[in-house]
Amino acid sequence: QGPRLRAGIGEDAGAIRPDSPAMMSSVSLRRALLGAMPSSRASLARLGSSSARIARARPGATPTAAGGSSHPARRGRMSSCGTPRAAATLSSPPASERPGPNPPGPLDHARHRDAVLSQLPPGKLVYVPAGKAQTRNGVEGNARFRQEPDFLYLTGVEEPGYHALFGTGADAPFVLIAPRQDPEMDVWCGKQASRDELRAVTGADIVYYDDEFHKALDAVEAREGQTVFVPSHDACALPNDPDGLFLGLHPETTALGKVMAKARSLKTPEEVACLGFANQVSGEAHVAMWRHAARAFRKTAGGGAQLWEHELEAVFAGETMKRGLRHLGYPSIVGAGAHAATLHYERNDARVCSADDLVLVDAGAEWRGYTADITRTFPAGGKFEARRRAVYEAVLDVQVRAIAEMRAGANWQMVGARAKLNTVQNLIDLGIVRGNAQDAVMAGVCGLFLPHSLGHLLGLQVHDVGPDGPVPEALAPGHVVTCEPGIYFVDGLLEPALEDRFLEDFLVRDEIERFKAVGGVRIEDNVAITEDGAVNLTTCPKTVDEIEAICRDA
Numbered sequence: 001q002g003p004r005l006r007a008g009i010g011e012d013a014g015a016i017r018p019d020s021p022a023m024m025s026s027v028s029l030r031r032a033l034l035g036a037m038p039s040s041r042a043s044l045a046r047l048g049s050s051s052a053r054i055a056r057a058r059p060g061a062t063p064t065a066a067g068g069s070s071h072p073a074r075r076g077r078m079s080s081c082g083t084p085r086a087a088a089t090l091s092s093p094p095a096s097e098r099p100g101p102n103p104p105g106p107l108d109h110a111r112h113r114d115a116v117l118s119q120l121p122p123g124k125l126v127y128v129p130a131g132k133a134q135t136r137n138g139v140e141g142n143a144r145f146r147q148e149p150d151f152l153y154l155t156g157v158e159e160p161g162y163h164a165l166f167g168t169g170a171d172a173p174f175v176l177i178a179p180r181q182d183p184e185m186d187v188w189c190g191k192q193a194s195r196d197e198l199r200a201v202t203g204a205d206i207v208y209y210d211d212e213f214h215k216a217l218d219a220v221e222a223r224e225g226q227t228v229f230v231p232s233h234d235a236c237a238l239p240n241d242p243d244g245l246f247l248g249l250h251p252e253t254t255a256l257g258k259v260m261a262k263a264r265s266l267k268t269p270e271e272v273a274c275l276g277f278a279n280q281v282s283g284e285a286h287v288a289m290w291r292h293a294a295r296a297f298r299k300t301a302g303g304g305a306q307l308w309e310h311e312l313e314a315v316f317a318g319e320t321m322k323r324g325l326r327h328l329g330y331p332s333i334v335g336a337g338a339h340a341a342t343l344h345y346e347r348n349d350a351r352v353c354s355a356d357d358l359v360l361v362d363a364g365a366e367w368r369g370y371t372a373d374i375t376r377t378f379p380a381g382g383k384f385e386a387r388r389r390a391v392y393e394a395v396l397d398v399q400v401r402a403i404a405e406m407r408a409g410a411n412w413q414m415v416g417a418r419a420k421l422n423t424v425q426n427l428i429d430l431g432i433v434r435g436n437a438q439d440a441v442m443a444g445v446c447g448l449f450l451p452h453s454l455g456h457l458l459g460l461q462v463h464d465v466g467p468d469g470p471v472p473e474a475l476a477p478g479h480v481v482t483c484e485p486g487i488y489f490v491d492g493l494l495e496p497a498l499e500d501r502f503l504e505d506f507l508v509r510d511e512i513e514r515f516k517a518v519g520g521v522r523i524e525d526n527v528a529i530t531e532d533g534a535v536n537l538t539t540c541p542k543t544v545d546e547i548e549a550i551c552r553d554a
Contacts, residue, residue, distance in 0.1 A: 125227065126166040152460060163176075225249075295554050316363045337357040340518075371459075379551070394430060395521045401422055406529065428440075431511045454483060455483045456482055
């Protein structure tokens with residue numbers, strides 16, 4: 001194995017690695033998720049029960065009434081200085097300080113670490129860095145920080161500047177390296193967390209500061225020539241090392257990424273609960289936008305309302321932040337009228353001109369890093385005009401049928417292919433497309449109206465990782481997948497097709513022109529795959545009758 005780089009371990013090691021419980025069935029998952037729904041009488045305590053057991057095993061943690069854990073260190077907050085105040089490694093405020101139903105408790109990151117490290121050969125090292133704080137214009141403070149997903153998955157630390165170093169094999173330690181704050185900065189940034197506070201919050205066996213890398217290497221018994229797995233295809237992923245402490249190690253840049261992708265793609269029940277809570281709060285924020293728009297047009301008897309896309313965007317952000325979801329999972333898409341046909345429209349700077357305009361909103365907030373990804377399309381004035389209703393119900397029909405096929409073992413590509421066929425058949429029924437649906441799909445007609453796939457994995461990233469990338473080959477228990485069919489009227493796709501001699505025979509020009517005012521419709525839900533079926537985590541209403549009733553009562 002070669003000579004040791006350093007000798008001796010300064011502290012006792014031995015991480016708690018509880019056995020992984022079996023994957024939830026759809027019945028038990030539904031029962032657990034009821035605790036996050038405001039209309040349910042079910043207590044959320046059971047959602048946090050396993051986390052509470054873990055918390056009791058860690059020094060300084062005390063169980064709460066909700067079944068989670070409360071530790072004084074969690075009250076700390078992060079400032080723009082890029083270092084933690086009072087051990088603020090979990091940035092969400094305590095449940096007692098948040099309005100509304102209590103969210104799921106802390107995640108079991110020791111279980112996450114075991115899922116990854118157990119798949120790597122023993123006697124190696126693993127190095128994973130946190131993200132770095134990004135300044136605004138160099139000197140104007142830091143932009144709001146969002147943790148690098150692999151680091152968050154393994155440690156739960158939501159702050160920048162940290163490092164994690166692991167050994168592989170039985171009883172190998174988890175060493176957390178924290179950024180050391182100059183005591184003079186305490187005035188500006190607050191007091192830094194102590195080692196004991198960081199250990200209690202993160203479950204790390206040993207904590208050092210970033211001027212003590214030599215001690216960290218001692219702790220994992222690093223040796224000359226030893227392989228260190230890093231989560232990047234860039235060999236420079238090792239830390240900035242002016243003392244050359246890492247020069248004798250051999251970075252391996254592919255294996256860890258593959259193992260991480262597999263582990264992250266198969267969600268634990270606690271991860272699914274986080275996604276369920278993010279969906280609940282995000283769904284309620286979508287509904288708040290509908291009500292806001294309906295009230296705006298009601299004041300002006302359906303016309304001339306001073307309503308803007310960015311105004312609706314602000315409603316969503318405000319509603320989710322009020323509930324403690326301080327990060328959006330991605331930039332919100334709020335497109336009214338023709339803008340609803342732009343798939344990733346993010347300008348959100350136009351006026352909503354008509355009560356009949358459809359407003360397509362693709363927006364989701366995240367809880368503990370796990371993001372919802374919800375799209376709803378609604379009439380600005382609260383009532384669907386006939387053409388817009390027809391297209392909306394065509395898309396909803398495709399989505400309902402696709403979700404019914406989502407179960408463990410289902411080939412996701414085949415589910416998507418049938419959704420395309422159903423989309424084209426519905427366009428034929430609307431009179432927009434003519435001919436045989438299968439022939440039209442083979443000719444590429446579906447891509448003119450639905451130019452994206454049916455969905456993708458969801459988790460710590462909106463397009464989450466998996467062994468096959470963000471789109472799975474086959475669905476498996478633990479997958480959480482979006483289902484997001486749509487129909488769009490995009491000039492840049494339709495106008496060339498109408499002049500194409502192979503495509504024009506399938507297209508009804510006059511009807512396309514008549515339906516162009518619809519803009520676009522997309523409906524997107526987040527579905528958890530279980531051992532015996534699937535659970536739709538997205539509780540936001542989506543039928544025409546439900547949307548119109550909500551807007552009528554706004």
